[in-house]
Amino acid sequence: xxxxxxxxxxxxxxxxxxxxxxxxxxxxxxxxxxxxxxxxxxxxxxxxxxxxxxxxxxxxxxxxxxxxxxxxxxxxxxxxxxxxxxxxxxxxxxxxxxxxxxxxxxxxxxxxxxxxxxxxxxxxxxxxxxxxxxxxxxxxxxxxxxxxxxxxxxxxxxxxxxxxxxxxxxxxxxxxxxxxxxxxxxxxxxxxxxxxxxxxxxxxxxxxxxxxxxxxxxxxxxxxxxxxxxxxxxxxxxxxxxxxxxxxxxxxxxxxxxxx
Amino acid sequence: xxxxxxxxxxxxxxxxxxxxxxxxxxxxxxxxxxxxxxxxxxxxxxxxxxxxxxxxxxxxxxxxxxxxxxxxxxxxxxxxxxxxxxxxxxxxxxxxxxxxxxxxxxxxxxxxxxxxxxxxxxxxxxxxxxxxxxxxxxxxxxxxxxxxxxxxxxxxxxxxxxxxxxxxxxxxxxxxxxxxxxxxxxxxxxxxxxxxxxxxxxxxxxxxxxxxxxxxxxxxxxxxxxxxxxxxxxxxxxxxxxxxxxxxxxxxxxxxxxxx
Numbered sequence: 001x002x003x004x005x006x007x008x009x010x011x012x013x014x015x016x017x018x019x020x021x022x023x024x025x026x027x028x029x030x031x032x033x034x035x036x037x038x039x040x041x042x043x044x045x046x047x048x049x050x051x052x053x054x055x056x057x058x059x060x061x062x063x064x065x066x067x068x069x070x071x072x073x074x075x076x077x078x079x080x081x082x083x084x085x086x087x088x089x090x091x092x093x094x095x096x097x098x099x100x101x102x103x104x105x106x107x108x109x110x111x112x113x114x115x116x117x118x119x120x121x122x123x124x125x126x127x128x129x130x131x132x133x134x135x136x137x138x139x140x141x142x143x144x145x146x147x148x149x150x151x152x153x154x155x156x157x158x159x160x161x162x163x164x165x166x167x168x169x170x171x172x173x174x175x176x177x178x179x180x181x182x183x184x185x186x187x188x189x190x191x192x193x194x195x196x197x198x199x200x201x202x203x204x205x206x207x208x209x210x211x212x213x214x215x216x217x218x219x220x221x222x223x224x225x226x227x228x229x230x231x232x233x234x235x236x237x238x239x240x241x242x243x244x245x246x247x248x249x250x251x252x253x254x255x256x257x258x259x260x
Numbered sequence: 261x262x263x264x265x266x267x268x269x270x271x272x273x274x275x276x277x278x279x280x281x282x283x284x285x286x287x288x289x290x291x292x293x294x295x296x297x298x299x300x301x302x303x304x305x306x307x308x309x310x311x312x313x314x315x316x317x318x319x320x321x322x323x324x325x326x327x328x329x330x331x332x333x334x335x336x337x338x339x340x341x342x343x344x345x346x347x348x349x350x351x352x353x354x355x356x357x358x359x360x361x362x363x364x365x366x367x368x369x370x371x372x373x374x375x376x377x378x379x380x381x382x383x384x385x386x387x388x389x390x391x392x393x394x395x396x397x398x399x400x401x402x403x404x405x406x407x408x409x410x411x412x413x414x415x416x417x418x419x420x421x422x423x424x425x426x427x428x429x430x431x432x433x434x435x436x437x438x439x440x441x442x443x444x445x446x447x448x449x450x451x452x453x454x455x456x457x458x459x460x461x462x463x464x465x466x467x468x469x470x471x472x473x474x475x476x477x478x479x480x481x482x483x484x485x486x487x488x489x490x491x492x493x494x495x496x497x498x499x500x501x502x503x504x505x506x507x508x509x510x511x512x513x514x515x516x517x518x519x520x
Binding site: 076078082 | 347414
């Protein structure tokens with residue numbers, strides 16, 4: 001099977017022109033088929049403030065009212081997505097920017113929750129792997145904005161980490177998939193304050209141990225749980241690490257590699 | 261050759277939720293391969309006002325400074341484009357929304373003008389017909405936002421009429437192309453104030469005559485000149501008419517048909 005690398009890039013890179021530019025140079029030079037999934041929360045928050053739209057957050061998740069949905073659609077699927085694509089084209093990396101509605105790439109449903117109304121937030125139902133494969137097979141790399149749709153005309157705001165995971169799982173039948181979560185830290189850390197305490201590798205046994213010893217930063221637990229789910233669903237390898245070290249993350253020379 | 265219908269829809273439809281919805285129902289039911297090109301000037305103007313960005317116009321063309329480019333990228337390629345795609349998906353019409361940077365579909369250069377600096381405005385250089393053909397051949401209809409790129413990392417604002425014309429011309433080698441400009445009037449009118457005075461057909465001879473008699477509204481002259489250029493470059497038929505009559509425009513039962 002061909003290799004496919006799916007890379008989620010975090011907000012701290014998107015928000016910083018210099019860091020984004022250098023990350024995209026690095027992404028463009030990654031060989032083979034690849035999909036980039038981006039968020040961009042801070043730019044949306046800034047735009048909301050400029051437009052006087054108040055933002056509500058619950059458990060680090062944005063409550064997406066109608067005005068906020070409009071803003072994230074503009075900022076994620078418009079401004080950020082198209083600027084990333086244009087910059088990749090300038091680096092000789094042919095790319096196409098999509099949201100989940102495009103070609104019905106990611107269908108979702110509006111989140112149902114017993115107590116919290118998250119608003120226009122979508123939980124993923126299905127991925128159109130054949131369109132993604134057709135684009136990748138034409139050497140067109142895909143840049144995904146974290147907006148999905150319910151196929152009934154509604155756009156929905158969807159967590160970018162989840163989108164990366166769902167695409168990785170769905171594409172595993174067609175490619176040998178490596179999933180990379182790049183963010184501001186060097187990987188999963190033993191000491192959240194000390195970037196030199198990266199755990200190079202985690203497997204189910206060591207994960208159990210680390211959790212029992214209570215040494216993993218609470219915020220990392222859902223990411224790791226998702227990583228193990230992805231592995232169970234056919235993804236070959238998940239790496240968590242610093243966006244600035246993308247090439248080293250891919251080769252396993254940096255970051256935390258999660259494997260079964 | 262397969263037929264391809266390229267439809268430009270004007271701002272008055274985009275700005276009106278009800279009209280847009282009914283137009284999209286009509287578009288979704290058009291048989292065969294199709295490309296929709298949209299503008300959306302008024303929504304961008306409204307967003308600029310909300311953000312306190314002053315808009316400059318020269319000869320009906322927006323001067324696109326850096327802030328305005330950001331706004332049109334968000335509004336055209338984000339908000340409008342993705343909402344159109346989601347609504348088409350809801351109507352069972354598989355569609356993908358692109359700007360010119362996506363898959364390098366439309367490459368342009370920043371306009372050079374001896375006296376006016378239009379800012380970030382792009383004049384079209386080339387169309388990537390093979391990606392468009394590959395999508396259409398997978399029964400994915402294309403929705404184009406009027407944003408292009410210079411392949412050096414710059415997004416550029418480009419007139420939607422021009423984009424429709426350039427795509428129509430470029431695709432003429434691969435399909436029998438019909439180009440439809442849909443707007444608020446019923447067609448080319450003998451009396452600009454009277455929608456019942458549609459000229460059903462114009463050819464080069466009658467066009468010469470109409471111009472000599474000075475009966476065509478000045479604003480229509482560039483549209484008609486462009487239509488004749490498109491015909492010379494291989495487009496089979498150009499129709500100008502009311503968006504609400506889309507099906508009738510396609511069959512030639514409404515609007516003005518321009519043919520050689």
